[in-house]
Amino acid sequence: MNIISSEKEWTKVIKPNPNLFDFQLKEVWRYRDLLLLFVKRDFVAVYKQTLLGPAWHFIQPALSTLVSLLLFNVIAGISTNGMNPVLFQMSGIILWNYFATCLLACSTVFTKNASIFGKVYFPRLIMPLSIVLSNLVQFLIQFLLLILAIVFFYFKNHTGFFGIAWLMIPVYLFLMAGTSLGLGIVISSLTTKYRDLAVLLTFGVQLLMFASAVNYPLSALEKKNAFLYSILKWNPLSNIIEGFRQSVLLGSVDFSSLIYPLLFMILSLFGGILFFNRVEKTFMDTV
Amino acid sequence: MSDIAIKVENLSKQYRLGEIGTGTLVADLDRWWHKIRGKEDPYLKIGDTNDRTKKGESEYVWALKDINFEVKKGEVLGIIGRNGAGKSTLLKVLSSTTSPTKGHIKINGKIASLLEVGTGFHPDLSGRDNIFLNGAILGMNKKEIKSKFDEIVDFAGVERYIDTPVKRYSSGMYVRLAFGVAAHLEPDILIVDEVLAVGDSEFQKKCLGKMKEVSVNQGRTVLFVSHQMGSIAQLCQNALILKHGELGKIGPVKDVIDDYLKNSTNSSDTFYENPNPKGKKTFIKTARAVNINLNICESFSFEEEIYLKTEICLGQNERNVLLSATIQDRIGHFISSEVLTLLGSNQNDEFYKLLIKFPKATFSPGNYCFRLALFKLDGTLFDLIEQICPIQILETGSKMAPYEGLGYGDVLLDIKFEYL
Numbered sequence: 001m002n003i004i005s006s007e008k009e010w011t012k013v014i015k016p017n018p019n020l021f022d023f024q025l026k027e028v029w030r031y032r033d034l035l036l037l038f039v040k041r042d043f044v045a046v047y048k049q050t051l052l053g054p055a056w057h058f059i060q061p062a063l064s065t066l067v068s069l070l071l072f073n074v075i076a077g078i079s080t081n082g083m084n085p086v087l088f089q090m091s092g093i094i095l096w097n098y099f100a101t102c103l104l105a106c107s108t109v110f111t112k113n114a115s116i117f118g119k120v121y122f123p124r125l126i127m128p129l130s131i132v133l134s135n136l137v138q139f140l141i142q143f144l145l146l147i148l149a150i151v152f153f154y155f156k157n158h159t160g161f162f163g164i165a166w167l168m169i170p171v172y173l174f175l176m177a178g179t180s181l182g183l184g185i186v187i188s189s190l191t192t193k194y195r196d197l198a199v200l201l202t203f204g205v206q207l208l209m210f211a212s213a214v215n216y217p218l219s220a221l222e223k224k225n226a227f228l229y230s231i232l233k234w235n236p237l238s239n240i241i242e243g244f245r246q247s248v249l250l251g252s253v254d255f256s257s258l259i260y261p262l263l264f265m266i267l268s269l270f271g272g273i274l275f276f277n278r279v280e281k282t283f284m285d286t287v
Numbered sequence: 288m289s290d291i292a293i294k295v296e297n298l299s300k301q302y303r304l305g306e307i308g309t310g311t312l313v314a315d316l317d318r319w320w321h322k323i324r325g326k327e328d329p330y331l332k333i334g335d336t337n338d339r340t341k342k343g344e345s346e347y348v349w350a351l352k353d354i355n356f357e358v359k360k361g362e363v364l365g366i367i368g369r370n371g372a373g374k375s376t377l378l379k380v381l382s383s384t385t386s387p388t389k390g391h392i393k394i395n396g397k398i399a400s401l402l403e404v405g406t407g408f409h410p411d412l413s414g415r416d417n418i419f420l421n422g423a424i425l426g427m428n429k430k431e432i433k434s435k436f437d438e439i440v441d442f443a444g445v446e447r448y449i450d451t452p453v454k455r456y457s458s459g460m461y462v463r464l465a466f467g468v469a470a471h472l473e474p475d476i477l478i479v480d481e482v483l484a485v486g487d488s489e490f491q492k493k494c495l496g497k498m499k500e501v502s503v504n505q506g507r508t509v510l511f512v513s514h515q516m517g518s519i520a521q522l523c524q525n526a527l528i529l530k531h532g533e534l535g536k537i538g539p540v541k542d543v544i545d546d547y548l549k550n551s552t553n554s555s556d557t558f559y560e561n562p563n564p565k566g567k568k569t570f571i572k573t574a575r576a577v578n579i580n581l582n583i584c585e586s587f588s589f590e591e592e593i594y595l596k597t598e599i600c601l602g603q604n605e606r607n608v609l610l611s612a613t614i615q616d617r618i619g620h621f622i623s624s625e626v627l628t629l630l631g632s633n634q635n636d637e638f639y640k641l642l643i644k645f646p647k648a649t650f651s652p653g654n655y656c657f658r659l660a661l662f663k664l665d666g667t668l669f670d671l672i673e674q675i676c677p678i679q680i681l682e683t684g685s686k687m688a689p690y691e692g693l694g695y696g697d698v699l700l701d702i703k704f705e706y707l
Contacts, residue, residue: 010294014383014392034423041409041420048411048452119406120424121383194312281386284379285302 023273027123034122038130043137057141061097065090072215081217083249084153087146091245092214094142095172098135099180099237100205105131106184107201110192110283117284124280125273128185132177139173146248165247172244175261179236182268189275192283213238236264292476292508293358293381297390300351300376300532301330350376352532354390360475363502363509365523365540367516367547373532374512375480378402381510382478396475396508399426403480405465410454414445414464417453421468435471442497443467463490470497476508477501481515498522516544516618541694545654548617548677557585559675568602568636569669571659576676577642588683593645595657595676601629601637608669612643613658614650619674621658622650622697651697652682 028035047053065086072078073085080088106128110117113127150162191198211232213221218238222229232238239261247253318328330347351373358364368374379385381392382400407424408417418439422432440446443463445456453461479498495518502509502522513519519526519540526543528535536546559574574597578584587593601608608631613624631637656677661669682688687695 010393010395012394012398014380014387014394016387016389016391031423031426033429037420037423041412041416044416045409045411116407116424118379118384119402120400122424122426193315284385 021274023277024123024125028125028129031122031126035126035130035133038126039134039137042130042134054137054141057138058145061090061094061142061145064093068093068215078216078220081219083245084157087149087153087249088217088245089215090146090149091248092241094139094146095176095241095244096209096212096214096237097142098139098173099176100209101138102132102135102177102180103184103187104201104205105135106181107187107191107198109185109188110279111188111195111198114284117280125185125276128181128188128276131184132181136173136177150249163251165251165253168247168253169244171258172240172247175240175258175265176237178265178269179240179261182265182270182272185272185276186268189272189279189283192279193286208237211235211238213241218242236261290360291357292360292362292395293510294393295354295356295390296392298351298354298377298380298387298392299349299389300373300380300385301388302348302350302376304346304348349532351380351387351529354529354534356527356534356537358476358508358510360395360508361502361506362525363511363523365519365526365543366510366512366529367514367519367526367543368529368535372529374529375402376532377529378478378480378510378512394476397426398476398478399472399474400478401425401469401472401480402478404462404469408453408461408465411452413452414440414449414456417464418468421465422472425469425472426474427472431473439464439467439471442470459490466490466494470494470501474507476510478510479512481513495521516548517620520544520618539692541692545617548654557676558583559672561672564670567670568600569605569608569661570600571661571670571672572598572600574598574657574659574672574675576657576678581642585677586679586681588681589652589685590648590683592647593650593678593680595643595645595659597641597643597659599629599639599641599661601631601639603636604631604633605669606631606633607663609662609664610641611658611660611662613660614645615656615658615674616697617654617656617674617677622655648685649699650680651687651695651699652680652685652691653697654679655697 050056068089069085072089073080109124109127109131117124154162187197187201209215212235213232218229218233221232239257243254243257243261314330318330321328354377366374366377376385378400379402380387382398382402384400384402405421407421409420412420418436419429419432422435423429427435440449443460443466445460445464448456448460453464456464498509498511499522501507509522511519511522523540525538526540527537528543528547536543557575559571561570561572564570574595575583576585577594577596578587579592579594581594581596595612599610608629609626610629611624611626614622616622625643627641629637629639654677656674658671658673659675660671662671663669682691685699687699
């Protein structure tokens, strides 16, 4: 019996250094029920023993919109390219919220779940995936708020837009989900042994928001500071947020602007899973 | 297709002691630099065996070192060893929660590990939700859990509470539910850590019964780690000893347990001495196992009488103190006892020298030890010493000699057959 055929005879072989490019996506698929149950758990557990339940998700974007409106539009007087400023701020904020919560939650996935990971094997990738999915629920609730606001302004000022471009919303969401997942698991993999990056992250995310065209259009920046614009336009998040806003509020879609964020997402996901799978084998020893 | 379920080859696992800091960063960079140039990891060459009591030279230790063994399908293998011998590490590597440093494990069949009951239980979720969640974590899919759901609820006996959050459960109910889920897993190979140490004794019995059912009736392979020699002996056919991360002995469970116990008792125990306990006037001063010539003796032939020689101090005004003498098997189970009433006196401290005689040709060849207790019927306990003076009875021609190793019991009584 040679070595190759004897390897095949076994259902599973545990080795010190498994193949790096074996992404184990098949394993993830086998555990898909677990993924859905985690999503359900996250959703149910958050609202247990609250009276208003998911309605709490309305409060944060509503208040943030109000503050941003005051700061950027009333005080600083930044133009919104003809979009209603309230809708402009709100659409940017809810998509950013989705990104930020996913990123932060994914980045602590190893440290927070060490007690489960140390006891049972399941494909670790299930955990960050469930985070991205369960935050989608939060996004949808906040998106409902946006729709209500759009309807309100539609009847009040006859501004706003419903149309075919809304079909692009899932695409932008997918880009956001993929990017936050990829970046999140890179960070989580890097912080199992050396925690330095985790300290940086909480305020780093806040700073990143100002560099991601959440509260202002990139075109306004281009007029004011061309140098800063030439740097910030390479932030794939601003591309996604601008595109999302345009398709939701104006109904225009620029497909060419999707290419760069898509490439960035694929790259970050690829790198993320690569790192993640490498670290998940031994992180229990160093976490 | 071979009949081997698990094959472990040259398995080693290295751990680093101490804290993670800049020192480890330097080591990491060094390791990385070696890797880039295609050289071997320099840190794998160093490392002490994992004896936690001694101060080692290196900050790297081998929690497991060159472990080789095989487990056949349907075999129930017990894993024993002292604290820190590498049992848990072995289980962790087997259940893929951490990967080995060297060597590999080949597994044939679906594997599930039970290193803890109730992993992933969420306190806010109802019993129903938690059954599904926990089942999925342990590797079942929704359909399998659904088909087992009623059995699990029944086993745990929590039907009334099934839609209540588990944080409202009593701790016993919680554990029962958690074990219920685990017990209804249907893997080919089950890895169990000392989860049986929880729950009331009735429930422990239920768990042991379930485990036995799983292994015997359903023909599953089970790896079982426990400190309780009793449950190991009850459940397993074979066992292995880990010692400082190395494989000590593997074989039939009785031999391995004997071997383990022989090595774990200190030689000083053969002569028990407690010359002057603090504040006690009534106590057992010495005890030793002796042969008919009153010489200290550790191994007896089957036909030899066994004596326990003991010295006892009795404080004044202690009347009617009872001395019990028990012969125990090496796991600590009582085999037989006898009680003596010490009369004592009102005036003086008393000092007794006693010789306790145990019958010859009665105890099966094997390992035994003794237990002495000084107490009163009203519940006062003056002194209690257990598992002292270990002795071995050799097989020197008992009537059951042809059946040695088959486990026919600890006591040989005069049982007669009669044709009718």
